[in-house]
Amino acid sequence: MQVSKRLFSLETESAFAILAKAKKLELEGKDIINLGIGQPDFPTPQNILEAAKKAITDGHHGYTPSNGILPLREAVSKKIYEDYNTSVSPDNILITPGGKPVIFFAALIFGEPGVEIIYPDPGFPIYRSMIKYTGATPVPLELKEKDNFEVNIELLEKLITNKTRLIILNNPNNPTGSFMNETKISQLVNILEKYPETVILSDEIYSKIIFDNFSMPSLLKFESIRDRLIVLEGWSKTFCMTGWRLGWSVWPNKIIDFANKLCVNDHSCPSSISQYAGLEALIGPQDEVVKIVKEFERRKSFVHNGLNRLKKIKCFKPGGAFYAFPNIIETNMSGNQFADIALNELGVALVPGSSFGDSVDEYVRLSYANSMENIEKAIYRLSKI
Ligand SMILES: Cc1ncc(COP(=O)(O)O)c(C=O)c1O
Known part of the structure; x- marks a missing residue:
């Protein structure tokens, strides 16, 4: 074999x-x-469990649209607006079985031999794994303790070449627990604006777990890079729903159809029960x-x-x-x-x-x-x- x-x-x-x-x-x-x-x-909070039970008794047992049920994508869009004061159409939102497939899909869409993908080191191990799988060259962006494990902007800029197709960022960061605040993220965006051909995957799965009264400086707040920004988010960490396998992501117009096709080919749709539970998580008490x-x-x-x-x-x-x-x-x-x-x-x-x-x-x-x-x-x- x-x-x-x-x-x-x-x-x-x-x-x-x-x-x-x-x-x-x-x-x-x-x-x-x-x-x-x-x-x-x-x-998982009780109101979410109840919503899942109700989804079962209400008969939500079949396939859903591959990108997720419309009420859920609308609820995500509303949440983004409330949290970041920015409009994202439900058509640009994809619901997936956890946040992880977003890394897989972004790597498959942009990765191939001869191109480079920058990823944080230390970082979530799936980034490098998926980059290598596609044949692209993984380019580690070292996060150093002397920089509080934040992105060193000069170092990032040195790593960007004409072969860089994708830059992966993760804030707050796994494994270090570092958090880049709005000032730092604005500086980062200033640099990213200089490279309009490069796509950004911002992994914001820990967006709600932030300390010292800071608020989340999502890259979604920055209109200048929105046409090439993918944001990975989800229910796993915020709502203690790791086993429900439910994530949401935002994709630019030019690539959402490719990402949705990958969903159809890969998993058809996320679990219908989990989606109704996820809806309650967003619209219910926080x-x-x-x-x-x-x-x-x-x-x-x-x-x-x-x-x-x-x-x-x-x-x-x-x-x-x-x-x-x-x-x-x-x-x-x-x-x-x-x-x-x-x-x-x-x-x-x-x-x-x-x-x-x-x-x-x-x-x-x-x-x-x-x-x-x-x-x-x-x-x-x-x-x-
Ligand atoms: C940084 C980061 N991104 C993505 C994920 C994947 O999350 P999910 O369980 O929703 O697939 C994790 C999970 O540990 C993570 O730490």
């Missing part, structure tokens, strides 16, 4: 492998605290979201202070998402070695920095999507390293 050569370029998300390892150790009777997983530890973000902010401060109290660990202050990205260089271990010892000897599951790029071997990612009690216990255990 021969498989396509392209398949050997695919990479994976090691957070899933770590989760499997942690589960195995738990089954063997070990006490494991899982700080490896990138999903909120809260249940107090659960506010509560959850407050709790993440409380944990963020606890984790940041707690890690910085440990002798050989330094942790940058996260501004969003639910991750901390401590620097462990003074332990004289690589992130891989540190994560191995944390899991196998101390019972704390973490993800090594190297899972997110080539520039962050001396870091680990810690997700604080776990109870305060467990986080406290985990930090105590890590103090033994």
